[in-house]
Amino acid sequence: MFDQVGVIGAGLMGSEIAPVSALAIDMTRTPTIYFEDFVVGAIHEMGRRLVDRDEVVAFAQAFDPQPFHVDEEAARSSSFGGLIASGWHTCAMVMRMMCDDYLLDAASLGSPGVDNIRWLAPVRPGDTIRAVRTVLEARVSKSKPGLGLVKSRWEVFNQNNEPVMTMEGMGMFACRNAGVGT
Numbered sequence: 001m002f003d004q005v006g007v008i009g010a011g012l013m014g015s016e017i018a019p020v021s022a023l024a025i026d027m028t029r030t031p032t033i034y035f036e037d038f039v040v041g042a043i044h045e046m047g048r049r050l051v052d053r054d055e056v057v058a059f060a061q062a063f064d065p066q067p068f069h070v071d072e073e074a075a076r077s078s079s080f081g082g083l084i085a086s087g088w089h090t091c092a093m094v095m096r097m098m099c100d101d102y103l104l105d106a107a108s109l110g111s112p113g114v115d116n117i118r119w120l121a122p123v124r125p126g127d128t129i130r131a132v133r134t135v136l137e138a139r140v141s142k143s144k145p146g147l148g149l150v151k152s153r154w155e156v157f158n159q160n161n162e163p164v165m166t167m168e169g170m171g172m173f174a175c176r177n178a179g180v181g182t
Helices: 053-063 072-077 087-101
Strands: 006-008 017-019 043-050 113-119 128-140 147-157 163-174
Touching (some): 087 163
Antiparallel strands (some): 113 163, 128 147
């Protein structure tokens, strides 16, 4: 199901596998979101995603093959009482939600990392997760003029509005006005 020429569920609902070429990103797009657009305290809903059983198993088989992620019977006998998505799969699904919601339209320059990932409750096949971004801080880099750093907190909830994951991290974005911070 998962191989070097396909990716699982990259922006797709269900268990479809799309070839990498079908998911090509238009690198000539002009960004519409810059550092200045991230306002401290702003809260933004990033959409929803159905958690597909076949994706859960395929991701886990490739990257986190623990029994409660790949084997229904073993999962029923585990403390989880059933199949659950890998926490890393949940992170990957949220990353795709971030890309689809704002990163692909942003003057994104990457990230120095993510902190404080917490998996609060199991994510199960059939769940619908939604993600919310809160901007915690935004500052212009002292050493790299024209680059802004944005610290965000992402909260992920299931269809019952129960929190299932939180994480915080920094994003680097070009400033709309390259002279900012100089």
